[in-house]
Amino acid sequence: MRVERWISREAVVLACLLGFGSPTMAGDSAPLPPVWIDYSSSGAAIDFATKAGFAGNDRIYSMEFYQAGWRASIFGGGGTGLSSLAAPYRAADQRLFHALANDNVEYAGAAVDFSAAGAGWMLGSATIRAADAGHRTSWFGGLRSESIDLSLYRVNREDGVAARAADFAWRSPLGQVGLRHVSASSRTFLHTASFEKVVPGYGLFGLEFTQARSRRFNDFEDTRWVITFRGMLDSPPTPVVHADKSATQGWGRPAAVAAAAVGVALLASSGLGDQDEQLRYASQHVAARQVLNGINPKSVAENREYGGWVYRNADATFSATEPKQGTVDAVNIGSPDSVPRGTVATASYHSHAAYDPRYDSEHFSPTDIAMDVAWKVDGYLATPAGAFKYHEYLTGLIFTLGTVAN
Numbered sequence: 001m002r003v004e005r006w007i008s009r010e011a012v013v014l015a016c017l018l019g020f021g022s023p024t025m026a027g028d029s030a031p032l033p034p035v036w037i038d039y040s041s042s043g044a045a046i047d048f049a050t051k052a053g054f055a056g057n058d059r060i061y062s063m064e065f066y067q068a069g070w071r072a073s074i075f076g077g078g079g080t081g082l083s084s085l086a087a088p089y090r091a092a093d094q095r096l097f098h099a100l101a102n103d104n105v106e107y108a109g110a111a112v113d114f115s116a117a118g119a120g121w122m123l124g125s126a127t128i129r130a131a132d133a134g135h136r137t138s139w140f141g142g143l144r145s146e147s148i149d150l151s152l153y154r155v156n157r158e159d160g161v162a163a164r165a166a167d168f169a170w171r172s173p174l175g176q177v178g179l180r181h182v183s184a185s186s187r188t189f190l191h192t193a194s195f196e197k198v199v200p201g202y203g204l205f206g207l208e209f210t211q212a213r214s215r216r217f218n219d220f221e222d223t224r225w226v227i228t229f230r231g232m233l234d235s236p237p238t239p240v241v242h243a244d245k246s247a248t249q250g251w252g253r254p255a256a257v258a259a260a261a262v263g264v265a266l267l268a269s270s271g272l273g274d275q276d277e278q279l280r281y282a283s284q285h286v287a288a289r290q291v292l293n294g295i296n297p298k299s300v301a302e303n304r305e306y307g308g309w310v311y312r313n314a315d316a317t318f319s320a321t322e323p324k325q326g327t328v329d330a331v332n333i334g335s336p337d338s339v340p341r342g343t344v345a346t347a348s349y350h351s352h353a354a355y356d357p358r359y360d361s362e363h364f365s366p367t368d369i370a371m372d373v374a375w376k377v378d379g380y381l382a383t384p385a386g387a388f389k390y391h392e393y394l395t396g397l398i399f400t401l402g403t404v405a406n
Helices: 253-268 273-277 284-302 366-375
Strands: 035-041 047-055 058-067 070-079 105-116 119-129 136-144 148-157 160-172 175-184 188-199 203-214 220-230 240-242 306-312 318-320 344-351 378-382 387-392 397-403
Touching: 105 253, 119 253, 136 253, 148 253, 160 253, 160 273, 175 253, 284 306, 284 318, 284 344, 284 378, 284 387, 284 397, 344 366, 366 378, 366 387
Parallel strands: 035 240, 344 378
Antiparallel strands: 035 047, 047 058, 058 070, 070 105, 105 119, 119 136, 136 148, 148 160, 160 175, 175 188, 188 203, 203 220, 306 318, 306 344, 378 387, 387 397
């Protein structure tokens, strides 16, 4: 602001339990190996099975009812972040898609599965809740045969579709080929192609190719090759406690796809549209410069101030709120509490409209500085001449960091 700036103080995982045709990435190891407990009982009319999985803070519980040709399951669980029970997704970096950490996750859902003549299909959904995040619903379906598995997922936020995913596996005597695709609405995606082969007497050998791109970072693209070698052929991958060995027969297809559905939802969306779509930058300076570089020409053309907040995301990146329109000499950007949930405001930013001889437009005003000090945040300014200035509230020093468009 040039004379006075108005700022108002008021103004799961089952999901992740079961791997489904996917090798574990190198260096991908859970803090504790999962432990599974299951039990089944046969009745005159219908069979019944329960299963529980535990790994560190992560837990999953499932109940199934089944007869020949069909199976229905309900499940629920919780944990912290991407579950250590989630083999397909625990090696993926959710920061590619969003900045929230998904702490204290709880989820629940149901699935049905039908089979006939060596083939099968299924449908289901899972609802995911997490602290400091929006609710997500993951819808899933799949087809399978003796050699092929295909699973499809759609993740919904409260405001619409947030992400889609597909998982394909083909098994042959030569080994298993897997393809995985996860994409979000803003041209952000993760592609994985894999091959794994059990070598008798030695272990499991795997190759994996991953390509990732995020439009939420500036020109981000990552491509990597991973070679894995793990386990011994005759060693069980996880400790298992069985109350009844028959409990595992036919068990797990709905659970496996449901587990992946929760993993996809946690990976690809925070549940909050503003968080999912927000651009992120490596530093506070870059975030402030980008937003002011975009809005300053409009500010000068309209002779109106614009302003907002720069905030730190949970993944230590920085973003900026959408610029708010002000008047010729002021802009109300609200309080620091107006930034998205799970983030912290670290700086204010604003422009000084067009050149006007009545104002000292090329410098921070005393009110600008006083308000930043009161809020305990840094400040950024774009001037009519295109100067990009920075006020460090801890020291009171003011720097010119370069220029922005005008």
